Amino acid sequence: MAQTTAVDPAADADDTPPPSSSPRQALKANSASARERKFGRKLLLPAFVVSVIITQVPFLVTIYYSFQDWNLQRPNDRAFAGFDNYVTVFTGGSFIPAMIATIIIVGGSVLLSLVLGLGLATLLDRKFVGQAFARTLLITPFLVMPAAAALIWKWTMLDANVGMVNWALGLLNIPAVAWNTDFPLVTIIAVLTWQYTPFMMLILLAGLQSQSGEILEAASVDGAGGWRIFTAMTLPHLRQYLILATVLGTIMMIQVFDPVAIMTRGTGGTKTLSYLLYERAFVGLEVGEAAAYGVVTVILTIIVATLALRSVFKFLTEEGSRS
16 A cells, blocks of 8 residues: 555656746747738738728728819819718718618618518428429529619510510500609619518528528417417518618618619719719719719718628627527
8 A cells, every 4th residue: 555655646746847848838939820811811920911902992092082172074173072972962962862862762772672572581491392493583682783783674674665564564454654664763673672672582492491490380389379379470580681681782782873873864863973973084074073972972881881890890789699
């Protein structure tokens, strides 16, 4: 017994590393971690430089032009205008109607595409024959280029003479409607809703598929009906997905230009901020004023996106702390 007790401490002492080796190992680990972080930054540096060149340099040039009095009809007659272009933006009478039109078009399109996307996502969440094929078909409108979608809707769908919508109305003995001129606002909202409903559907479908089937089955066994389960359990679960879809859809739709330019040319209350910028630059040839509109539009978009994303992050943080 005496030999055993004498040997065990010696063995433990031999297995224990020297006290001086522990700080040395920690120092090596920290230096290795620092080298990995530095190497990771080097890998990201080219993409960061390209992003800055593509996004920030043009914006800085736009800011420079916004302080210039420059009309392309007089290309050699340029002068420093100070804040005159910005004064024209807010006092010219076109900015507020364009902002209102942007809010109406974006708000209506986001709301309709969100409701339709929720309905389609609910249908696709069920098992049926041809589910994958149906999902592919429903995603297709979001993959169509905006200009191509606007041309399809203008001539193939809504044309007063050969449009498929008026052909269907004719079967019901309803007179043909010139949608692009008589109902321009409805036309733009319909096109954007058709194009962005698949985007909303994909986000909400991901939310539906993340919901626990066991909980839904238990609620059904307890006697809850389908509508009760949807309103009391599914919708609260989809809250963060609904907010995310609304924010992302708003950020994308606020830049809408192609349907307005191709289908209505800004008539009938459809002149959005992006089309107003185009009109000042390429119709009025006022480079300085158009640049000022661009700067103001970018600032407003950044403010809206920042507030919306902050609300989303705050909600997600609260949900994470609750769980």
